Structures are given as C-alpha cells and as structure tokens.
Amino acid sequence: MNPKRAFTLIELLVVIAIIAILAALLLPVLSSAKMKAQQARCISNLKQLITANVIFADDHNGVWMLPSRGADPDYSDSQWLGALVPDIYRSTSLTNPMSLLLCPTATTPVSPGTSGNEGAFGLFGTADRSYIRMCLNGRAINSSYFYNGWFYADVPRGTPDDQVDWATSDGQPEYATNYFSNEAAVEMPSQTPVLMDGPWSDGWPLETDPPSGDLYTGSSGLMGTEFGRVTIIRHGARPATPGSGSDGTWQSLPPRGGINIGMNDGHVEFAKIAALRNYYWHRYWNRTLANSQP
Numbered sequence: 310m311n312p313k314r315a316f317t318l319i320e321l322l323v324v325i326a327i328i329a330i331l332a333a334l335l336l337p338v339l340s341s342a343k344m345k346a347q348q349a350r351c352i353s354n355l356k357q358l359i360t361a362n363v364i365f366a367d368d369h370n371g372v373w374m375l376p377s378r379g380a381d382p383d384y385s386d387s388q389w390l391g392a393l394v395p396d397i398y399r400s401t402s403l404t405n406p407m408s409l410l411l412c413p414t415a416t417t418p419v420s421p422g423t424s425g426n427e428g429a430f431g432l433f434g435t436a437d438r439s440y441i442r443m444c445l446n447g448r449a450i451n452s453s454y455f456y457n458g459w460f461y462a463d464v465p466r467g468t469p470d471d472q473v474d475w476a477t478s479d480g481q482p483e484y485a486t487n488y489f490s491n492e493a494a495v496e497m498p499s500q501t502p503v504l505m506d507g508p509w510s511d512g513w514p515l516e517t518d519p520p521s522g523d524l525y526t527g528s529s530g531l532m533g534t535e536f537g538r539v540t541i542i543r544h545g546a547r548p549a550t551p552g553s554g555s556d557g558t559w560q561s562l563p564p565r566g567g568i569n570i571g572m573n574d575g576h577v578e579f580a581k582i583a584a585l586r587n588y589y590w591h592r593y594w595n596r597t598l599a600n601s602q603p
Contacts (some may be wrong), residue, residue: 328420335351346412346543348569348579351506354409355559356503358454362397362574368396371491372462377444385445386430388510407450412506412569414543415439415453433529434508436541436548442510455507455539456596457514459591460489484513487591498574505539506568512538514590516599524582525549536590538556540582542566 357534366373377384377391384391390410397406419438431449439453488494494502508527518536521528525548528537543550546566567581570588580588586599 344414344544344547351412351414351544351569352577352579354412355454355504355569355577356391356575357401357409358397359571359575359577361393361400362503364396364400365393366492371463371493373489373492374456374459375462379445382446384448384450387442387444387448387450389461390450390452390510391444392444392515408418408448410452410454411439412453412543414548415506418451431511432527435527435551436508436525436543439573441573452510453506453508455505455509456511457502457504457590458511459487459513460503461511462488462490484515484591487593489592494592495573496592499572499576500587501573501589502539502570503552503573506541507538508541509538512523512536515538516586517602519602520582520593521550523552536572536585539568541568542582543568545579545581 359544362373369375374389375392376388377386379386381387381391384394394406397409401409415434415437417438418441419432419434421432433445434453439451442450442452444450466510489501509529512535514536518534519528520540521537524540524542527539527541530532530572544567549566567579567584569577570580571577585598588594589596
C-alpha cells in the first residue's frame, strides 16, 4: 500500500503565491467594473431627472425651473430639489424617488466639519459624499447633483408663477441677460448643461470663474467662483481623494476623470474636467473667453 502523500511547504507557498498574483490581477478589473456600473447608474438617474424637468417645463409654459421658495409647504427654499419632486413621481414608478437624487458614487451624506463645508443652507458635499440641503421648515434633502442656476426662471411678481425676480435678487443684476428665460432662449441644447454631478445643489458658472483648487471638495464660494463647483473628479476613474488639489494646472492634468452632465436636449454624457469650459453654461457663454482663463 502506498502511503498518503501530503503537500509540502514549498507547494503550499507556490499555490498561495499564485492565488495572490491572480487576486492582484483581478482586483483592478473588478474595481473598474464597479466604477463603470456606478457611472451607468448615475447616467440613468440624470436621464430620469431631465425627463422630470421636461415635464415641469411643459407644465410651466416652457420655463425650465421655478425654484422652491420659503412659502412652499413641503421643501421650503430647497431650490430645484423640492420643486422637481412631484414631477419625479410622475416620470417614474418609484415609491421613493429621492433615490434618484443620489449618484451611486456619492450616496453617503457628508459629515459636518469636512473641509469647512458648512453653508447657510446646509453642508457642501465632496466627490464621494452627497451634500445636505436644509429647508426652511427643518426638512433636509440629500443629493449629489447640481443644477445650472442660469435655468432658474426670471418671473416678475404679479404673474401666476409669482416668485422672487431671480435676475435682480441673486445679488448680481448685471448678469440678468445670462438667464435662459425659457426653452426658446437655448440656442445650443445639445451642449447646454442642466443637471450634473456636483458637491452642491446649484450655481451660476461664469467664463472668468477659476476652477476648484481641490478636485475633491469643489468650490463652495459665491458668484465669481461657482464654475469650481463642477470641477470635481467623480467618474471615469477613482473619485478624487481628500487633499487632491489642482495647484493651478487643472487643464493639464491627465484626462483621468470628470463628471456626468445632463444636457438641455435630454442626453447625458461624460465630461472630462479639462473640457468643461467648452459647454454653454449660460445664454451668452463666450467659449473663447472661457478657454483663455488660466
């Protein structure tokens, strides 16, 4: 009878080494597949949000957004977030449509004190964390999507949609003509951003705005720095990490990541960081001026 043969120590070490090598080869592939799946789900979310926004515009004579104000009972002063919730219900079969407000890469709410993110209306998010928008009635909305503020309607008082006159009440009346007052004002719908990834609910990008100094947090500043709110890395690569500053060379960074953007014509595309100035963010966007900025 032959005695039973056991594995030698060397054979076991060889097997363990082979398993380790295979794991090292497979992990990047699995990680890449996960990131692509998250990006695909984000694109799906944005398409459904754009659809809801189209329904909103159809119900308001071509005006894309009448943002929620302080008198609104459900989500008071929540900008587009609360205003669009009823139409998200109408455009989907979801029992909890609030899930569409979260990019799968940034579903976890941001923590207080992160990179000085406290604002007057909540907490600014990051590349991998959702922001928290506080309503005047105490309700909070978590989201990781940004709305192009130039689509907020400039509706005079006394009209059926009596709102604050946005073009003169946002503190920058000199930019009143930049607003897309209705659908007819959009001349380049396939290149005009409406909804996209971002660390805050909205902003009004200008050609001369600097990019964010940190591709993880984006910019939390006021008018004059709001283009920085969309210069984050969330898709196309691993999301930016804390402390990942651009150091003034954001355009020359390797094209390793960017954001998903939903356009006015309804399609959603991935945009690399360095290409963001090529879109038409407001009605009279000057691409030459925008691309001449450092």
